[in-house]
Every structure is written in C-alpha cells, then in structure tokens.
Amino acid sequence: MKRTLTGKAEKSLNSFYWLACILPLLWLSGCKPQAQDRSSPPALRPELLPKFEAIKDLGLRQEKAYEFLKLITSIGGRLTGSPEADRAVELTASLMTELGFDRVWTEPVKVQRWVRGQAEEAMVRSSKLGTQALSICALGNSLGTSADGLEAGVVEVRSFEDLAALKDVVPGRIVFYNVPMDRTVVEPFAAYGRAAQFRVRGASEAARYGARAVLIRSMTFRVDQNPHTGLMEYDDRAPRIPAAAVSTAGAELLHHWLRTDPELKVWLRMNCRQEEPVTSANVIGQLTGSEFPDEIILIGGHLDSWDLSPGAHDDAAGCAVAIEVLRLIKETGLKPKRTIRAVMFMDEEFGGTGGRAYAASDSRKQEKHLVAIEQDRGGAAPVGLAFSLEILTDRLKPLLAYLGPLGINWIRTGGGGVDIGPLREKGATLGGLIPESQRYFDYHHSALDVPEAVHPRELELQAVILAMVIYFLAEQGV
C-alpha cells in the first residue's frame, strides 16, 4: 500500500462522512414517532447521535479497555478459588469504585479449589525411539498420579467408536484421544464444540474400559508445543483416572512414534489435586437507572481464568469491556433510565457457580433483568451481534446503520453464556457481541493467552459498540 486512498469505500468509513449520511435519515425517522407501531422498531432519537459520537471518540482516543485488561492480567492466572482470583476481586472492585460508578459491591460465591501442583511431566519411553519429552498439562478437575507417576502403553483413538472397538486392548493402558479440531469448519467455536467432548468426557469413557489415564490432543488449529488445558468431568459410574492435554505438536509426534513402536510407553506425573472449597465473590458495579432502577441491563465477563497464562482473551477481555462500557456511558454524561450493571462473574471455567449464585441471590428479588450480555469470545474485532429474542434483534436494527462503520454488519438470534444462562429462566434476553474468532483458539486456555495477543483498538471497538447498544436498551427497554 503506497499512500492516500480514495474511492467510496474509504470515504464511507470516515467518521465525518458517516454522521453526515445518517443524520438526515435519523431526523426523518425521529420526526414521526406517531407512525410507529409495535411491528416497526423504535427509531434512534437524533439527539443520541452526538452522544454516540462522543462515546466513539472518547473510547478510541483513550483505549482504556486495554488498560483495564492489562491491570487484570497483571495478577497472572486467576484459577477459581486461588489467591490470585481473590486479588482480582479486590482489584476490580477498587477499579470500579475509583471510576465513580453509582454502586460497587461483591456477593459471595462458594467455589471448589483445584490446584495444579508443581510436577507436570510426561515422557515417551521406547526401546526403538529412546526417551522423548512430551509437552502436556493436567486438565482442570483431574486427579494427579502417584508421586512416582504412572507408566503404561498407549492406545490411540479418534472417536468414542474407536475406543469401543479397541476395548480389549484398553485395560491397563493410557488412551490417547488424537482428535483434531476440524479445519474445514469455518467457525472455530463450532469446530471446538465438536472436539471438546473428548476433553470433557474422555477420561470416564476410557476408565469404563479399564484405562489408567488419558491424553487429550489440545483444542486448537495451530500445531505447536503449547498444551491447552480446560475442564474435564468425572462420571460417578466410572473409576477416576488422571487426564492430561498434550500439545498438538506433541500429539502429532506421539502419533508417528506409535507407528514406529506400538509398544512404546508413556510415563506421566502430575500432582494436581482438589483442596477444600473456599468462598470467593462476584464483583458488581452499576450506573443506577434514573427512572426504572430495578430494571437491569447487565454486561458481564468472568474474572476467573485458567492458570497457564493471565487469561487475556479468556476472559480479562470480557471484564475489561464491561467496565469500559459503564465508564464510557458515565464519562459521556449519559444518565440511563434503567440500571446498567457490570458483573465480573467468578468460577465460569470450573463450575459456573458464580452465575448461579448471582441469579439465585435474594437481592435479585426486587430486580428485573431485561437483557443480560456476556462477553466471553475473546477481545478481537467486532463482527456482529446476537440476542436470544427475535423481537430484540428487530428493535436493535435501527442501530445497524450506525454500527456498520464500527464493524457490525448483522444482528442474529442466538447468544448466551455459562454465567448468564440462569437469568434466562427469570425472563432475561441473553446475548452479546460476536468478535472475529479465527485467532481465538490459538491462545485459548494455553500459555499464549497474554495481553500482547489482544489488540487495543479491536478491544475498544467492542466497548464502544456495546456502550451504544446497552445505553439504547437502557433507554428503550425491551
């Protein structure tokens, strides 16, 4: 790219041109509210436009969302129940207090405490190949091995059907689920969804047939040496055996080594363990509604993360965006009619206890949650919006002309999240902003999920857009 660019494509994205095009349209729609019936979406009030412009300018100039993300990630990994998670509770409560939100408080959540421990090693031992290191990490919730580790032969499978077919050779061995995310599935979350069942259920399925441990290929398209952790669950009807993730490069190597020496052994040592449950907290800050304080538009992220990295995309990004949304609305001088609330949920990765505790709290009795948004798909550039209620996607359509230049080109039905799920039963519409996702699983649950993997402007655009959407909802209701 050489120098200046001309042409309509550029021009239409220039902010001045943008306002100039939209203002007349909005004045027109704003001038005839009487013509509006239930089937047509409420128009954008033209006096909102300079406020929206101010939100955009403030956000993009300061990039505070990224500053908040760096603050949260400076603590390091924030595994639920850990001292780091407690520090994140204190830090975000202080931050929101300092930002001058109308009310900031915490609500207790009882969480389990799984600890990775120090030793986490695996070796391939083979008469033909010698000794080879294998990059692994324990999966969350797994029990450890004995202090000396365990050593066994390996059975490689690509499906639960493979496992059933090989049930006679499984007893006493380690089952190696070598199931890559399907690269031909364009949407990485869909590919992840299919592959994750082996991580979640693989240990108990294999233990039923007599396996001693499981190794699960990491869930990422990239082939590298970083193992990706994540939750696994034990089925009470099967013996409990250790479960580890192996890096994708390690999985490829192990696959080839098994072709050379099917009798090779893997030695595995992990001293991860469950400790006593502890009390942690959700952290809540809000701008209280001027007319309907008990009607709530919620935006949240989860404060806990995995422990291999500071969890920048997952989910310091979501927490940072939630705080920045409220800051942008406050700093722009907007006074929402309904309450806009930022919630940093605890314990999304392990049990979702924070989300359930939030919904079940006695203090919710006086409140009606109209809309709950959970940002937990990473901090990349915005591409769309998704809400669980068709009528809401219709209502938001007038915003699209405004949000297009910011990257949002569609509103679909869909959306949800672990933490806000329990609010659905209480009548809330769930949803959120959908970011570009091609890079997300490169980082997800691995040592690579660091602040440098998040782009300050991309993250800020999320906050800018959500501030506009959330303020609009807080004014219009649902």
Place this chain on the structure above:
Amino acid sequence: MKRTLTGKAEKSLNSFYWLACILPLLWLSGCKPQAQDRSSPPALRPELLPKFEAIKDLGLRQEKAYEFLKLITSIGGRLTGSPEADRAVELTASLMTELGFDRVWTEPVKVQRWVRGQAEEAMVRSSKLGTQALSICALGNSLGTSADGLEAGVVEVRSFEDLAALKDVVPGRIVFYNVPMDRTVVEPFAAYGRAAQFRVRGASEAARYGARAVLIRSMTFRVDQNPHTGLMEYDDRAPRIPAAAVSTAGAELLHHWLRTDPELKVWLRMNCRQEEPVTSANVIGQLTGSEFPDEIILIGGHLDSWDLSPGAHDDAAGCAVAIEVLRLIKETGLKPKRTIRAVMFMDEEFGGTGGRAYAASDSRKQEKHLVAIEQDRGGAAPVGLAFSLEILTDRLKPLLAYLGPLGINWIRTGGGGVDIGPLREKGATLGGLIPESQRYFDYHHSALDVPEAVHPRELELQAVILAMVIYFLAEQGV
C-alpha cells in the same frame, strides 16, 4: 470460554448446516432461469455448490496461501530494482510453473532503483537534555545527507497552515511534522490517507520556506520505536532536502524535549541515494479460459515491498492469495470459461510502473480485462467486497448467502488499487476483498511486517472467498 457452545449462532456457521440451508434455495433459483431478467442477478448454479465446498475444504485444510507467503518473505525486503526483487520474480515464476498453471511468463518493467545505504542515524543534542538517540529511517525517494550528516534546530508543526505561519523561523532548520493518525477515525485507511500527505509532500513544502530537512511522524496508531517508511515525492519547483520518518515514540519524545529546550538540535545522517534505473518484471500466471480465453479476470498483488521487513502484509499476502486462488480453482478441477490470471506487479511502492507497463503492453491488444482485483490491504480476516461497478455488486449478491459464513457480509461499490488503476480506462471493473484493518498500520512499512503478523487461516479465507468470486465471474462474465 468453558466448553461446548450451543445456540443458533454456532449452528448457522457449521459447514454442514450451511449447505443444508442454502441448497434448497439455490435449487429453487436454479430451476427457473427463464424468470430471470436483466435487473435480477444471475442465480448461483446448484452444481457449483459442491465445488465451492471443495475449494473451502482444500484451502482450510492445507493453508497453502501462508506457505506461499513464507516463501516470498523468505527473500527479505524486496525494494523495487533490488536483487531481492529480482529473486522474487524468479521465485514466483517458478512457483506458478511448478503448480502447473496453463501459462506462466514475465513481462519487463523499467524501474528506478533507490538504495537506503548503511548509515541511518539521528541524535538530539541539547545543552539541557544531553544527547538522545532518535529512531528514524529515510523515506523512500529521499536523497541522503552529506557523509558527516547535518545538524540543525527543529520547528514542530501539526499542519501545512502551522508551517506557513512559522515561515520566518523555518529557514536553516529541520521541520518536524508531528501529525498523528486521527484515532477517532474508525477505518485506519481513512486516517492514514489524511496523515500521509505530510509524508508525501512535506519535504518540498518545507523546502520552499528554506528548511534543511524534514522529520515526519510515522503513520501508525501504535506508539513504539519502529519508524515506518514510505514514499515521498519532490516537487521540481522546490529545493530537494532529506526526508526521514521518526517513530511515534520518538515523535512523542521529541515533542516533549522541544518543550524543555526549544533550541535543541537534531543531527541526522542518511546515505540513501538513487542509482541507475534497471529492468525488472511483472510475473504472470494463468488458467486459460476454455470458451473465451481473451476475456480476463485478473487477481494481483505487488511483489516489491519496502526494505525494513520482508513485507508480509504489504504485499506478500496479496501475491500469495492470488497464486492460491488459481491453485484452488485448478486443484478442484474447475475449468473456467474465461481466463483467470494472477499478476505479481513490480514497483507498486515507488512508481506504479509495473501496473502501467502491464496495461500498455502490446500483448494486451487482443485481450479484454473484464474485472481486475488487487489485494493490497493486508492478510487479515475478510469482511467485505468492493467493486467499482454497481451492476457487478448486484451480480455478486447471490454469492452473499454463500460467503456470509466465511466472513463476507457486504458488497459495496468502491475498490481499486495503484497497479490495476490503468486497466479502468480499458473498461475493466476494479475491486477486491476488504479485510479487517485495525492491525494493518501497526506493521505497514516497518520492521514489524513479518510473516508472524499474518494469520494462516485468515489469509486462506481470503483466497477461498476470492476463488469462489473469481470463478463465478469467469463463468458468468460481467
């Protein structure tokens, strides 16, 4: 993000679901071609769908576009007229031959040869501040300083109006254009377009008032120590003075140092120079049309780059995508009716001579270029399409249902590029794919434009989408 995700948003992006939804629609539209008039776009033929699915699967499985990008960038910087640019000509010609394209050849282009030289240094010298290093690089086309460098006081300006107002203090000094890209402009290319005028015209404007040299703040939103080069031009009516870019961090520091000591001096040494023009080449490969071989759909990128990095986004990405588009079409067994041509243009960054030579070549006389696409906006995830002809954007609309899950949510009028510009006069419709651009200027023309800054799947999605669009155009004509 914990584990599997459900909801319509995921489901709709799953490739199986995608085909299942679209097939009935396309069968319907395919069954009644007689109902189609000039005003309605031609429908997608349903037999195309499995071919498109095959293009997607092949592309995403192999990620060859990134492999081609790594090959091209392995040469290093490819400044027009340099030995490295010559090697890139040989390499891409060999690559396309090896891939078995129907015809591969080069066409000569006369290009200038600017050489950066070794010495490129700047220091701030101040009685109050001592000596401070300043990270700079020569701008392309600039002449050097004398062997000892030059030293002068500094005048900081933020506009050409500032410069005019300060014309009495400019003589004998270095003019420092400290004009940041406007962060509040959402579209980075628009912000770049506005700031780039100082880089291009700044030296001559300052020289008119008697300046001895210019320092231009680098064109990027990020604040770091990497200077970003780019073309500058001399106006024949003004004296020629050296022009350098200063990194954004350097610009911020210099701004503050000038507040402390307005009398500070900057010492600058560069030995960049123009050498004799040389003959280079455009590299061309094609799949020859089975019915209309002289009707051409062109996809191109530029092979030359700046020299501070291997030019991964700018524009190894465009070249790699062009080659991969043809490979995907060929490997999928598609036989286009019209010729599909990949052109690696030479000398986009300096003079656009490659594009002009291509359009003016005698061998073009028998040819009619229907559509020319230039990919020169980086290798990030696709977001839209832009074409210069309204009727073409209409014709491409049936593809949108198909391209939506791949990231394309709009087709607009617009588009173009330095190299394909001259083809417009010859009746070609210009256009291309628009990628996400928030990260682009972090890398652009700096040492940071390395392969690691490009994501293999994002780049491949560009190729997959363009292969579909280009094959469709090669079948339908325009």
